[in-house]
Amino acid sequence: MSAFNRALNVLDALLNRFLQFLLITVTVAVTWQVFSRYVLNDPSSFTEELARFLLIWITLLGCVLAYRHNNHLGLDMIYSQASEPYRKVMYFIIHGCVGLFAVCVMIIGGYLLMNMTDKLGQSSPVMGIEISWVYSVVPLSGVLILIYSLNALIFPQSIPDALEE
Template sequence: MTRSELIFNKVSRILEWIMIVIFALLVLDVLFQVFSRYLLGTSFTWTEEFARFALIWMTILGAAYLNGKKEHLSMDFLYQKFSKANQKKASILIEVLIFLFALIVMVIGGLNLVYTTLHLEQLSGTLRIPLGYVYAIMPFSGFLIMCFSVYHISNIYNNKKENQS
């Protein structure tokens, strides 16, 4: 196993655990909300906001995780019609486009959003935490997606070299 595969597996495992913890907190939060509403007769306003933020984090981290595992949604009808050589070229093109999307939209756009909300000192309505911290997941996940794309491109390229030998 190469060094890049070890790093990839380690990062994927860490992402899995982070998402498990977020999901567990989300479940506990919703259960607490139901318990407090129906058994205590009171509703805590912070539980809805926490659930929303946890779902945002889990979704965006999940997108990065699935991209890394190459288990994201794809329509490959046309791709399957290509020859093996063209499939490799198309795979590299797809990974480059994913990399560029993650760079421009998620990292650059996300950093701009984080900076703006922190600079304007915007706070969440109930929890009163800076929204920049909530939005920070966007550039972080974008960076992970970029790293995964580089990893996938190197794997495609290395497989291409091995097949030519």
């Protein structure tokens, strides 16, 4: 196993643990929101906002992990529909397009979105968190997807069941 693959495995483990932490946090926040609203009759003001921000992070980072493990529904549908001679070609086209999307839309577009909200000074109304920090997950996810797509293109055997079926 190469050093690059070992580094990606460490990154996978860290991403997985971070997503677990976010899921536990959003579960606690929503549980507290329901408890404070219906039992204490004094709804918590920050939990709805916190849950919304956490769901943004969970969704985008979850997409990164799904892409890494070839569990992304759209990619699998395209690949599985291709006939045998075209599967290798489709594999490289798919991962090339994913990498291009990650760079153009997520990294560049996400950075521009963060920059715009930072210049406007937008912050969340209840928690006072700068919205640019919430949006920072977009370019972060783009960088991770780019790393994984480059891995898929350079080392296609490192993607489980990618070239087989």
